[in-house]
Amino acid sequence: MEKLFHRPALNEAVRDYVKRYILENKLNGGDPLPPETRLAQDLGIARSSVREAIKALQSLGIVEVRQGDGLYVREYNFDPILEILNYSLRSDPRRLAELMQIRTWLEAAVIGDAVRLISEADLLELDSIMDAWEARIRTGEPHVELDERFHCILYGALNNLTLLKFIEVFWIAFDNLHIPIIQASDPSVELADHRAILEAVKARDALLARQRLVAHFDHLRDRISATMEAPETA
Secondary structure: OOOOOOHHHHHHHHHHHHHHHHHHOOOOOOOEOOOHHHHHHHHOOOHHHHHHHHHHHHHOOOEEEEOOOEEEEOOOOOHHHHHHHHHHHHHOOOHHHHHHHHHHHHHHHHHHHHHHHOOHHHHHHHHHHHHHHHHHHHHOOOOHHHHHHHHHHHHHOOOOHHHHHHHHHHHHHHHHHOOOOOOOOOHHHHHHHHHHHHHHHHOOOHHHHHHHHHHHHHHHHHHHHHHHHOOOOO
């Protein structure tokens, strides 16, 4: 195979072989793959060519290389999307408002089902998050991860891993920009927004929950716009 293909074509052929191997053997995230030496022997090519293709599969979030332990199928992830998103936002932070709009549309579309399906145990956990959030505000501790947990638990009842991965992508993208827009100048405002959403969810009022969710995101978009429009200080 090495002589039949130029390097880009060879790289693509090896990647296709590994992806086919995963699918045909019905491998899941965390399952081991043959070592590079075995792949090279099976394909009749140099190990260096396999290693190059494996690096490409790593960047795509398909393969995981564990030092000293071999190759594994990577757990389900959105790493390629996140990498592109991070680059786009850094090159033009104004796109952050568009990302926030997408998140609003997405969560507003599914919160009705979440209200219908969420369990009493999840509602108790959301109450606990609110209490922990309030305590952190009093002590001046950061609470961003509680905000993320709130939304993940709220939509966890939908049993849709792709949805939760999308929400995770939003959070990581915001965090990677290192722009202080997630939290309001008065943290109690953000807490109040979430308490209002939770009360509507507990009342099983999908329309009210959606209205309060959108209002919360409107406040966040206003802060994003203010941050983007503020003149840079020396």
